Amino acid sequence: MSPEPAASPPGRVARWRDQVIALGWLVLVWNLLWGDFSWGNLAGGMLVAGAVLLFFPLPPVSFGGRLRPWALLVFLARFVGELVSASAHVARIAVQPGYLPRGAIIAVPLRVRTDLNLALTAEAVSLVPGTLIVEADRDAGILYVHVLDVHGPQDLTGSRERILAVERRIVRVIGSAAELRRVEADPVERGPGS
Structure with a gap:
């Protein structure tokens, strides 16, 4: 996979607006x-805000896409469904007597390596019970995720595919046409529930 093309620096007006x-x-x-x-x-x-922005300047976050309302509704509906399902699963694990769930940390390389995509995907994944971002490698575009209740390699593959499906839905909401083509063309995450 080729690295992300370098984004052109934002203009002076865009920087002031941001x-x-x-x-x-x-x-x-x-x-x-x-x-x-x-x-x-x-x-x-x-x-306080002026001091924060002066002494701790944030890196510019490029946004080359556009907001797609229908994709946003689909993302929210799927996210709520995953939230309810994962919450019920974690609750069952918590109350099941004598059950010791096994966890694992997996590396998930994202297809779109922008800061915005990395941050949004990490936030969406972390909000779902049973998954937690341990580290985000900004340069390589890799999320290291702790997943709960792993029984075998198929669970690791399923977790990786679910995270890539979250990334794909986020790119569908705000990604550029090139980013959308990149995530749609990747056959790794095809399957039910993605």
Whole structure:
């Protein structure tokens, strides 16, 4: 698999726009943490957010795709289904007397190696009970995932395929045409439930 092409650096207007958006989110989070929207909290949030953005600058995150509402609805429906199913499975393991589940850590190389795809896939996988991101290798585009209740190699393969299916659904929601072709052409994850 060839590495991701280097994204062209964003223009000055795009960088300022991204900084203003980040500032707004940080101020919102500051006010939510305090639990009170007041002028003092707004000013304090602006100061803290400005300091965070000045002293801890975030790397630029490129977004070359577009939002596809229908794919977003499909992603959300599948995600809720997986969330309910995994929650029931983990609950059964927790209350089953004397059962000791085996866990494993698997490496899952992603097909789309952008920071945005890596972060979104890692978040979606971590939110499902029974899976947890142990490490994300940004340069190689690999997620190292702890999976619960492994009985054999088929469970490892199934977990890897489920994670790649999550990546594919995320790319369907926000990916560019080239990224979408890349995940659709990969035969590794074809099968029921993907």
